Amino acid sequence: MGKMRRAGEKEMDSKQKKGKFIVLEGLDGSGKGTQVSRLAEALRQQGRKVCQTAEPTISVTGGLLRDALGGFVKRDAYELSALFLLDRIFHNVNEHNGIQQYLEKGYDVVCDRYYYSSFAYQGIDADLQWVMDMNLSCREILKPDVCIFLDVSPDVGEQRLAESRTEREIYENSQTQKKVRERFLEVFRMLEGRENIRIVDASRSVGEVSADIIEIYNSLKEK
Ligand code: TYD
Numbered sequence: 001m002g003k004m005r006r007a008g009e010k011e012m013d014s015k016q017k018k019g020k021f022i023v024l025e026g027l028d029g030s031g032k033g034t035q036v037s038r039l040a041e042a043l044r045q046q047g048r049k050v051c052q053t054a055e056p057t058i059s060v061t062g063g064l065l066r067d068a069l070g071g072f073v074k075r076d077a078y079e080l081s082a083l084f085l086l087d088r089i090f091h092n093v094n095e096h097n098g099i100q101q102y103l104e105k106g107y108d109v110v111c112d113r114y115y116y117s118s119f120a121y122q123g124i125d126a127d128l129q130w131v132m133d134m135n136l137s138c139r140e141i142l143k144p145d146v147c148i149f150l151d152v153s154p155d156v157g158e159q160r161l162a163e164s165r166t167e168r169e170i171y172e173n174s175q176t177q178k179k180v181r182e183r184f185l186e187v188f189r190m191l192e193g194r195e196n197i198r199i200v201d202a203s204r205s206v207g208e209v210s211a212d213i214i215e216i217y218n219s220l221k222e223k
Helices: 032-045 060-069 077-093 099-104 115-125 128-136 154-164 174-190 206-221
Strands: 021-026 050-054 108-112 146-151 197-201
Touching: 021 032, 021 115, 021 206, 032 050, 032 108, 032 206, 050 099, 060 077, 077 099, 077 115, 077 128, 099 108, 115 128, 115 174, 128 174, 146 174, 146 206, 154 174, 197 206
Parallel strands: 021 108, 021 146, 050 108, 146 197
Antiparallel strands: none
């Protein structure tokens, strides 16, 4: 039987969890994808075993989400919240490549987006508290050791998207990105003291941002 936990408090028994769980978050165009790959590579070079992963996942639910994000199927914010929740539980528990079993085997898990994205994106049109409660009170959804937020102004994100994308997903417009950034920052304030959240200025060069991220990782190991 599992231990009882208060809503919003999640821990994994330290004896079970051997690797570090690092989440990168940011607006579309924040350079997150590049930084996730660079961090994973840097950790491998330090001799760590690394699982590099992302949400939405490549599961069937991830496919439903991508259809909605691409605008091919219309879904409301509550449906999206529930689908992201289902995808995230699967991402944690599945026995082939789930986060939990990687951490137990001593892998560091580097994840591109996690529940903070549900709070920031779905939390605009769905009830934020409901979205937070569903994710934070689910014992199968592990709390990361750190969430690193790659902060760019929506204008910088927009400029980077314009350079790299021909197709746009439903959230990839400057008005929504402004709201999403505000929501992220609001949620981080709400989670202060409960979650380890680090905000990094991602308007700088790839190398500078990367160096900060590795420093944050190294500070985790010393704990
Ligand atoms: P993104 O990291 O931008 O993937 P890609 O660069 O491959 O398009 O993520 C896709 C979108 O999913 C992004 O706009 C944010 C959205 N998203 C949510 O709205 N809620 C969530 O819980 C997650 C994980 C992502």
